[in-house]
Amino acid sequence: MKKLIAGVVLGVSLTAMAHGAGDPQAGEQNAAVCAGCHGQGGQKPIMGAYPKLSGLGEKYLHNQLVAIQSGDRAIPEMTGLLDGKSDQELQDLAAYFDGQDMVVSQADPDLIDQGAALYRGGNMASGVPACAGCHNPKGLGNEPGGYPRLGGQNADYVTKQLQAYRDGTRAAGANAAIMMDVAAKLTDAEIKAVANYVSGLN
Known part of the structure; x- marks a missing residue:
């Protein structure tokens, strides 16, 4: 009986952890x-x-x-x-x-191919890793790692944040050092393209 109670308590605890505090x-x-x-x-x-x-x-x-x-x-x-x-x-x-549903934005079709290539495969020449590695191939993020969902986010906002990471004005947070290193290697054109791509990623 004690094992059964312990199992129930553990199950409830894990469920609470899975759904956050x-x-x-x-x-x-x-x-x-x-x-x-x-x-x-x-x-x-x-x-x-x-x-x-x-x-x-x-x-x-x-x-x-x-x-x-x-x-x-x-x-x-x-x-x-x-x-x-x-x-x-x-x-x-x-x-x-x-718990709210993300409303996906409309991406600019002229920039999708460049943005998709960067998001999925990075840029080996400049050392930019694929965004999908941390933010999920579908842009759904990584909850345990604290990486946010990007799919559907406003392109202007993503552009602003990548620029802030690049120039060092956004430096707070557990994953900021990673993002600052990535953004430092991105050109303005790459930032614009990948921000546009994720805005329509569903």
Whole structure:
């Protein structure tokens, strides 16, 4: 009987870990202020330079909210918005947005081939690894590794972030060093092409 109880407890614990530590329903109650910039459910931001938050991955979203709240990741538009929120409230927000469906953008067909080649195979000549290695061949991200979903994200936002990694203005986070190294080897044309490709990746 003890083994059965232990098995049930372990199973419940693993299920909780698989779904993250946040409560999506609680997160929804605190997400209204986010809709002003990111759209309802984080699906349709008011500007292309703002990210879609839907389905990015709970771990990634939580890590970014923590970095923004602490000031490690400076985003002027979000100044003060997370002040006073507990870590559990940030977890809840992350869980809520992760549970929303990503609305895929429309990619520019003229740039798809170049972007696809870079995303899937990288650039061996310049040492750029394939984006798919960390972000999934379908752009779905890697939740355990904390790599966000890229498929469907706004091209303008992806471009802005890759440029920020390249120039060192985005340096916070567990995977920032990796992204800074990758972005340092990307040309402006490659950034534009791969950002366009992932925006329509479904």
